[in-house]
Amino acid sequence: DADVTQTPRNRITKTGKRIMLECSQTKGHDRMYWYRQDPGLGLRLIYYSFDVKDINKGEISDGYSVSRQAQAKFSLSLESAIPNQTALYFCATSDIGTGNQPQHFGDGTRLSIL
Amino acid sequence: DAKTTQPPSMDCAEGRAANLPCNHSTISGNEYVYWYRQIHSQGPQYIIHGLKNNETNEMASLIITEDRKSSTLILPHATLRDTAVYYCIVMSTNAGKSTFGDGTTLTVKP
Numbered sequence: 001d002a003d004v005t006q007t008p009r010n011r012i013t014k015t016g017k018r019i020m021l022e023c024s025q026t027k028g029h030d031r032m033y034w035y036r037q038d039p040g041l042g043l044r045l046i047y048y049s050f051d052v053k054d055i056n057k058g059e060i061s062d063g064y065s066v067s068r069q070a071q072a073k074f075s076l077s078l079e080s081a082i083p084n085q086t087a088l089y090f091c092a093t094s095d096i097g098t099g100n101q102p103q104h105f106g107d108g109t110r111l112s113i114l
Numbered sequence: 115d116a117k118t119t120q121p122p123s124m125d126c127a128e129g130r131a132a133n134l135p136c137n138h139s140t141i142s143g144n145e146y147v148y149w150y151r152q153i154h155s156q157g158p159q160y161i162i163h164g165l166k167n168n169e170t171n172e173m174a175s176l177i178i179t180e181d182r183k184s185s186t187l188i189l190p191h192a193t194l195r196d197t198a199v200y201y202c203i204v205m206s207t208n209a210g211k212s213t214f215g216d217g218t219t220l221t222v223k224p
Contacts, residue, residue, distance in 0.1 A: 105157030
């Protein structure tokens with residue numbers, strides 16, 4: 001979805017480095033999510049936020065932290081990157097609206113940790 | 115969150131209907147069924163969702179059994195561009211989050 005922008009698109013870094021992945025959206029959605037995808041597997045939820053003051057851990061939050069700087073911005077940090085965090089990372093948004101609203105995904109960040 | 119079970123892979127001939135099954139036997143009364151697809155390593159794309167009634171949009175149809183324990187996504191006339199991994203998930207508005215399984219890899223063949 002072009003309205004959900006992830007930066008960078010690709011990143012190669014070394015073990016022990018601090019990494020920040022950024023997500024911004026122009027959809028005006030309250031809810032934002034960070035997922036991780038390993039090769040051949042489905043998406044696993046890292047963190048999610050239902051509004052600026054709300055942060056929740058997902059199923060695999062260890063080794064990660066997040067910051068919801070504004071309604072439109074949600075960043076994912078790896079404080080000290082390790083090789084098994086090499087993966088494809090996706091940001092998503094959804095509207096709280098009426099009924100159940102689907103998630104809209106960015107194009108992903110491919111992260112390689114050497 | 116209720117979990118879902120999907121076959122790991124399916125083939126379909128181009129121009130024919132693709133019927134992708136999903137089992138969600140532990141679904142709760144307030145949980146919706148959603149379908150997404152992922153082409154190559156792009157971000158997942160929303161297809162359709164429903165609660166208990168069958169749904170249809172420009173992309174697909176969703177058939178949910180009366181007991182809501184399973185559903186089928188139907189792509190009426192599959193094309194080569196429909197080759198992708200299809201994910202079936204269940205989610206409630208209150209939870210606002212969901213678990214993605216490993217999906218079904220659909221290969222549409224000429």
